[in-house]
Amino acid sequence: xxxxxxxxxxPLSLTDAWKMFKEKVGHPxxxxxxxxxxxxxxxxxxxxPLLIDKVARTFxxxxxxxxxxxxxxxxxxxxxxxxxxxxxxxxxxxEICYEDLKDGEQKVCFLYGALYPEESExxxxxxxxxxRAEGFINHANNFKQARNRGHTVLNxxxx
Numbered sequence: 240x241x242x243x244x245x246x247x248x249x250p251l252s253l254t255d256a257w258k259m260f261k262e263k264v265g266h267p268x269x270x271x272x273x274x275x276x277x278x279x280x281x282x283x284x285x286x287x288p289l290l291i292d293k294v295a296r297t298f299x300x301x302x303x304x305x306x307x308x309x310x311x312x313x314x315x316x317x318x319x320x321x322x323x324x325x326x327x328x329x330x331x332x333x334e335i336c337y338e339d340l341k342d343g344e345q346k347v348c349f350l351y352g353a354l355y356p357e358e359s360e361x362x363x364x365x366x367x368x369x370x371r372a373e374g375f376i377n378h379a380n381n382f383k384q385a386r387n388r389g390h391t392v393l394n395x396x397x398x
Contacts, residue, residue: 250286257281259288263295267303276308283315290333296398297336311335341395347375348392363393 251259260281261268268277280298284290294315301307314335340346348370355361367389370376376392379385 251288251291252286256284256286256291259291260284260295263292264299267299267301267308270303270305272305273303273308276305276312280308280312280315283312293333293336297339300339311339314338344375344377345392345395347373349396351375352396363389366393 250256257278260277264277267273277298280294281291284294298308298311301311337346337349340349351370351373352361352366364386367376367386368382370389370392371379371382371385376385376388379388
């Protein structure tokens with residue numbers, strides 16, 4: 240893969256990280272029982288923007304359920320005993336996002352997307368054709384149904 244310029248991305252400041260996390264999570268963070276847990280979750284992201292984005296989107300789905308937030312935090316913290324630098328840390332922590340996906344259909348489509356090299360162009364309709372050919376799209380008898388279902392699954396993966 241060719242690149243024009245390599246850019247080092249520094250971790251966000253605590254202020255910027257909190258601002259990004261709050262923006263991505265939305266209204267659940269306004270719950271006074273959730274906010275302290277949210278700060279602990281944010282600490283687990285180590286200021287890494289990609290990780291903050293993915294973890295915040297995962298925790299947004301937990302809504303204002305304190306038990307689900309505490310469980311999610313516990314899952315993130317279990318990785319503290321493993322000290323890995325760089326991208327491996329991000330990948331390890333993204334596992335929580337994978338495990339939080341609702342069903343097998345979303346999980347296999349998520350993993351299929353991981354096969355694409357970084358910065359590659361992904362043609363959505365071709366992606367849906369591949370998902371259908373691999374048997375990842377459920378309840379689709381023809382390409383139109385598979386495309387419609389594919390859009391639903393893809394939307395859940397990127398929101």
